[in-house]
Every structure is written in structure tokens, then in C-alpha cells.
Amino acid sequence: MTSRRPQSKPVPTLEDVAERARVSTATVSRCLNAPQRVSAVTRARVMAAVQELGYAPNFGAQALAARRTNTFGAIIPTMENAIFARGLQAFQEVLTDEGVTLLVASSGYRPAAEEEQIRSLIARGADALLLIGHDRTAESYAMLERRQIPHVVTWAFDPDAPRSSIGFDNRAAMATLTAEVLDRGHRRIAFISAMTNGNDRARLRVEGARSALAARGLDPAAMPLEETEYSFHHGAAAFDRLMRQTPRPTAVLCGNDVLAAGALRQAREMGLDVPGEVSITGFDDIELCEIVTPALTTVHVPHREMGRRAARLLLDMRGGDSAGERVRLEAPIKWRDTLGPAPA
């Protein structure tokens, strides 16, 4: 991991930095791995030497000096659409305050890709990992166990799952929202979902809607379901297909806000009044919800709290101050303007 060209200059070592900063190699290592444990004066002198020499810590030396790289990893399904952005931002803010660098990988909702990324982040020396949801390959979990990497599952909460998680109950949240839709007299309810394969959040949201229908004695299997890719365009196209059915749905539940925003746009293009002729709901409560017209009624996901708490938990787990925990956060309905009574 040193320089990449044979003809490059000799690579400065930890010893070179220690000598130049007139401190022990252990002190240099502490500055790099646990800066809060070093006086500001010493740290300034060491970091100056690090910069002057262009020193980049070497894994071997670092592993010997302190069994951590002070880098955490996060693997998210996508960097698009800002679904995970706010939570990740809060996660990073806490880590930054602790001098920890965050490296993020995006799996494209592909469990095989996530497995490679987990392997790579472990190889790069990540001290701890933030993961999204419970769906991943057995080998992914096996690697985390074998290498004893502290990790936490977010964006989902499964009381039966054995591992640390800070999330919310996707199924219960969607069931609650669906009950509110039913309370407003809607019976022809359709659902636009993200692809559920490898995405437990999406799957649980569909299950939540079905369970609410069943609880009212309605047939869950009769609910029209469009499973589609995660984009405005796909949401609009799915809404278009649903509204061509007869009888037409009076309410369309969307598995996330991006699909709902696409549905809203399509409703506008079809000249349909929302919520007068058709109600539309989302899930996530990203900032987009307040930008679309009418503003989107959705489920509020506690992005920032989830990110902050996941960071603190992983810091505690790395430090040996926690063996992990399982926290269920609330995900309440965020009332705006797209859910109304069923048309007469």
C-alpha cells in the first residue's frame, strides 16, 4: 500500500515521523489512531511531521501499534435519491467529532456486491461497519463473525434478528398508515413497491399494508401490486399502469417517497386531482416531500437519530464498552396533503 511506481522516492516510515517530531513511535501511532489521547501540542508537532514527510500510516505498523485504523465503513444500497443521505450525514458527524474517517460503498441493492464490499472494507482495515437492513448473503455475516468486526443493522428492526440494530419496524409503520387510509373509506387500494428481492425494508412495507387489509377482513391478495425500480420515472410508469385498471384504485400506497413523487407527477399529467380523485402516500419523509405539489403525506423515518445512535453504538462496541444492542425507534406518520377521503 506504499507508492505505486518503482522509481518513486523511499516511503517515509513511522520511525521517520517519530524522529522528526522528537516523540516515540507509540506517540505517533496514538496521534494517528486515538488523537484524543494525545496533548494538542504533541499532536500538532506530530501531524506537522506527518505532513512534512508525506507519511501515510502503514497497515503493518498500525496493526502493531494499535489494533485499529480509525476508519469506519458504511455500505448503503444506493447513493441516489438521498434516502440514506441524511442518516449517513448524522452518522458521519458523530464519527468526525471522534476523529474517525467514514468510507462508504454503494451496493446497488445487490447482495453479492455488498459481500465483496464487506470483504474489501475488512481488508482495508475498517474498525466497524454500518449496514442497511437484514437481507445479505450468509457469507457476509460469516465474515463479520469470523473477523469479529463490530457492525450494526439500521433502517430495519427485527425483534427476532440476533444482531445489533438501530432501526424501526417497517411492517408496523406501513400497517398503521394503511389503517388510516382504510379509515378514510378507501377500499380499492393499490401499492407501488421498490423491488423486494434482497430488500427486506421494501418487502416488510408490502406485508404491512397486506396485514392492515387482512385485519379489516379484506383480501390482501386482491391488492394490486406494482414492483418496480427505484426512480421517479418508474414510479410514474407504475402509477400509470395502476390507474388504467377498472375499477380504478382510489388510493395508491408507495413503498418510498421517490416512487410517490413519480406517481404524483403522473397524476398531474393524467389530470387527476390529488387527493380529490386519488390519494397517494410515500415512505421515508425525505426533503422532497415538501417540494412536490401537493406536499406528500408519508411515514417519517428518524434518519438523523438513527445515524447518530448507530455511530455511538459502533464507537462503544469498538472500544469494548458495549456488546451491542437492539433499539426500535418510532416511525410515525407525517401528515401533509396527499391523503384524503375516498371519492364518493
Next chain:
Amino acid sequence: MTSRRPQSKPVPTLEDVAERARVSTATVSRCLNAPQRVSAVTRARVMAAVQELGYAPNFGAQALAARRTNTFGAIIPTMENAIFARGLQAFQEVLTDEGVTLLVASSGYRPAAEEEQIRSLIARGADALLLIGHDRTAESYAMLERRQIPHVVTWAFDPDAPRSSIGFDNRAAMATLTAEVLDRGHRRIAFISAMTNGNDRARLRVEGARSALAARGLDPAAMPLEETEYSFHHGAAAFDRLMRQTPRPTAVLCGNDVLAAGALRQAREMGLDVPGEVSITGFDDIELCEIVTPALTTVHVPHREMGRRAARLLLDMRGGDSAGERVRLEAPIKWRDTLGPAPA
């Protein structure tokens, strides 16, 4: 970078994998660092051994075996608002096809944070780095030079900058759009910009608007400018401040689409017709532009082409097949519905 608990099992070595897979350690290393150079059969056997043993490549061994980690880094200013998401997605798709893992860091538009992230990605053994824009600390560039890390600057093109870049001319693009606004009779033109400190893209877009005004004999310094943080809310607040001025601007240029979407929402809340009473333009052409009402006229940034070409260039530079290049892509106006003639 091995296991993090004293009591953990002994860590499997490259030699263990080679023995189990019945190949040489060099072959194992090739599988991990240049899989395309190993037969599928051998690779399958080696990767099976890697998984069975839970082996994670060790930097020391890897640096000896092949001077690359097969991991690229990207440092972007923010993961929010999907500005960089599409380009980064295209960047990652090319890398994935080549078996390269991408790790991303988000600097929060803070050059000092970016410097730490560059240092960390070098320490983690990144083979090459994608960077956004030219504004960064001298030390950031010095590290890249010292360690000879292939890197490319994207989202900006500066003919005078000495380093590899695949971008577009932010100044010229905004000047062209401003000229179109002037052609429609607008003279009271205001600008909502992202914070320009440490953000050359934002600064150049403001300069582009001013240069277009000056080219028509108008006073660039007379253009009202609101510099604000990057969010819908801040865009809306800035638009509100601008529209309280008398005489009121008839056109508001926004430095990016997110600020423009906030301005559009505020115009709606103020009961202002767009573009009848006030024209609003954006910059970036993210998918959001088609979601807002009316659809946003903006500057199209070639996100995907930029990402793809940056990936290919870095792969060539890493392989020694390129010493780098400087490419200026086009960023044409994307005509939609928010730019109209100045009100009489």
C-alpha cells in the same frame, strides 16, 4: 489491520489460502488484485479458499505481491441531493466491471476534511482517486504528488489547471444561460448561489452570470446575490429575500437545481406565477427538475459520461497506459418551463 480482539482466532495468511487452493501465493494475489488475469477455474478455487478461511488480504503481503489494492476512492462534497449520485453511479459501474471496489468519502464542502480523507484513502491503499473541482488545500495536492496517486478532477474544467480533469466549463455554461435570460428582455436579474468558499463550481457559475451581464454593458456588481447553504429550505428563504426587494427581480438564476426547487416552492407560496411574473433557472439537471412544477429549465451536466470517462481514465493511469488527460465536456441548456419573457 488484522483481527481486533486479542482472544480472536489466528488470522489466515496468503500462504494458508495458497495451500488450501493448491496454487502459488502469487496466483492468490493475482486473483485478489487482477482477477481478469487468472483463469475462471483457478479463480473459483482460490476464492472458495478465501471464503472458507475467512481470509482478508493483508496490506503488507499485498503490497509485496502486487502494488495495488484494487480499490479506488472518490471524495465528494456531499452525498445529499443526488447532485453527484448519478455521475458516481456511472463511475462505479465501470469500476465494478473491472473488479475494482469504490470507497466514497463525503467532505461536507470542507477542504480540511477532504485533506484528511485523502490521507486516509491513501493509507487504506487506494490505487486512484476521483476528486470534485479544483479547490482544495495545497497539502492535499502535495500528498497526491508525493505518493504519486493517479487522480482526476471532475465537475470542473479549468484550461489553466495542470492536472488531469474530465469536466465542463461552469463559467461558460452559466454565461450562456444568462445570455438567454437577457435575450428574453430580463434586466433585473438576481442570483442564488451555494456558498462559494472552497467551491470553485459555485464561484465560476456566479462569475459566468456576471460576465454575461458585463458583455451586454450591464453592471455585474449590481446583480443581487444571495449566497446560501445547499438545501431546499435555504433556496426558498433566499428567494423570499430577493422578491422583497424593489424593484423586484424578474429572473432568478440559481447556482444549482436544489436551490431552484426551493425558489420554485417559495414562488408558489407567494402566489407568484412562474415564468409569467418571475423566471427561475437551475444548474445540474438532476431528476428533480422534472418533478417540480413547472418543470425546471436548467444546465445539463453530463453526469454519466463524466463518471464513465473518469473511471476509464483512472484505470488507464493506474495501468500506466495514460499519463492523464484534460477533457472538456459540453454542458448545454436543458429547456423546460421556468424561463419566459420578462413581464411588461
